[in-house]
Amino acid sequence: MAEFFRKYWFVSVLSVLFIGVLVFFVSDMNKDSVKSKQVDGKDVIASTTVGNVTSDDLFKQTKSTESSVLFSMYRNAVTDQSIETTDEIKKSAKEMQESFELAIKSDSTGKTKASINSQLASFGFSGDSALSDYCLIASKIQKLDGQFIKDHIAQLTSYIPEKARTVSVITMEVENADELTDEQKQKQKDIQSALDAGQAFSDVAVKYSEQKDASKTKGFVGYVDANSTNLDSSVLEAVNELKKGETTDWISVSNGDKYTLYKAYVEETDPAALLENEDSTIVTTLVNNIISSANGLETLVILNASQDLEISYANDKIQASVEEYMDSQIDHLDENLKAIANEIRGTKDETKADSSTETSTETTTEQEGE
Numbered sequence: 001m002a003e004f005f006r007k008y009w010f011v012s013v014l015s016v017l018f019i020g021v022l023v024f025f026v027s028d029m030n031k032d033s034v035k036s037k038q039v040d041g042k043d044v045i046a047s048t049t050v051g052n053v054t055s056d057d058l059f060k061q062t063k064s065t066e067s068s069v070l071f072s073m074y075r076n077a078v079t080d081q082s083i084e085t086t087d088e089i090k091k092s093a094k095e096m097q098e099s100f101e102l103a104i105k106s107d108s109t110g111k112t113k114a115s116i117n118s119q120l121a122s123f124g125f126s127g128d129s130a131l132s133d134y135c136l137i138a139s140k141i142q143k144l145d146g147q148f149i150k151d152h153i154a155q156l157t158s159y160i161p162e163k164a165r166t167v168s169v170i171t172m173e174v175e176n177a178d179e180l181t182d183e184q185k186q187k188q189k190d191i192q193s194a195l196d197a198g199q200a201f202s203d204v205a206v207k208y209s210e211q212k213d214a215s216k217t218k219g220f221v222g223y224v225d226a227n228s229t230n231l232d233s234s235v236l237e238a239v240n241e242l243k244k245g246e247t248t249d250w251i252s253v254s255n256g257d258k259y260t261l262y263k264a265y266v267e268e269t270d271p272a273a274l275l276e277n278e279d280s281t282i283v284t285t286l287v288n289n290i291i292s293s294a295n296g297l298e299t300l301v302i303l304n305a306s307q308d309l310e311i312s313y314a315n316d317k318i319q320a321s322v323e324e325y326m327d328s329q330i331d332h333l334d335e336n337l338k339a340i341a342n343e344i345r346g347t348k349d350e351t352k353a354d355s356s357t358e359t360s361t362e363t364t365t366e367q368e369g370e
Contacts, residue, residue: 172209
């Protein structure tokens with residue numbers, strides 16, 4: 001279950017943040033009705049085989065997560081107001097929801113459903129629409145991340161996965177890779193002649209590849225990088241040495257008593273172009289890789305989006321807590337990204353100052369009029 005939730009990073013982050021708060025509320029609700037055990041004058045919340053957890057311990061833990069919890073709520077609100085609920089977003093949310101529902105359906109014990117419902121409830125999603133509401137926000141977060149990364153890809157080059165690219169393949173199934181039949185040799189010659197004549201790799205794959213569903217996929221494998229596992233290691237190693245538009249020689253991969261021969265083609269290597277790909281899976285994979293490798297980038301994305309919104313807080317304490325947390329995360333960024341954050345902050349400060357001046361002028365004018 002942990003692996004499934006990790007696929008949608010938004011869940012795993014929020015669930016951890018709310019655990020301390022929920023435990024604190026439970027203990028606080030019962031403090032007057034249950035006489036607690038004490039150690040060294042401190043209330044014991046729980047006893048374990050390795051020791052006691054006191055109220056002081058829990059308070060420290062809760063205090064440390066308070067800012068994180070508030071930021072999560074802040075992030076959700078900024079994201080929801082920054083990204084329009086388009087048909088594309090609805091489709092992405094629906095696909096995400098179907099993944100969760102499939103996991104629930106495949107577990108006859110009911111534990112998966114209970115776990116998902118518990119986590120959804122712990123960060124504010126309840127009722128019949130809890131899962132769909134969550135998936136909608138998660139899809140918007142992915143969209144917001146993608147927009148920022150596209151706009152700032154030049155400053156994010158150090159976080160792009162090594163050898164990021166898209167790849168297509170043509171395959172042949174043979175009994176003996178070292179001794180091809182005359183028919184198999186002729187097929188290889190025909191494939192090479194078609195490519196040499198300038199035919200698109202995808203067209204050649206449709207005509208000759210023995211890969212399953214080649215007529216539908218046109219030989220397209222999708223996104224890979226140096227750490228990918230969706231290609232055999234020998235094929236991956238070969239394509240990682242190529243430039244855009246280049247093709248490998250035939251690569252033999254053993255499949256038990258048979259062999260698969262691969263001829264692979266590198267479609268694209270430019271990160272900016274990959275982010276504009278029509279295949280949303282490619283874009284999402286690259287965006288998530290960049291977000292996860294750049295500590296603090298998620299916060300910078302939200303800071304950037306917030307400058308276009310008029311934000312008010314319930315009180316100064318909440319505002320200070322959210323801003324303190326954001327500052328601590330932005331401190332993790334490299335100097336190029338910190339410069340972007342400082343520029344955004346400067347713009348927001350100027351806007352606030354202009355707003356204050358206008359308000360002051362309006363008040364003075366009203367007083368003079370009286």
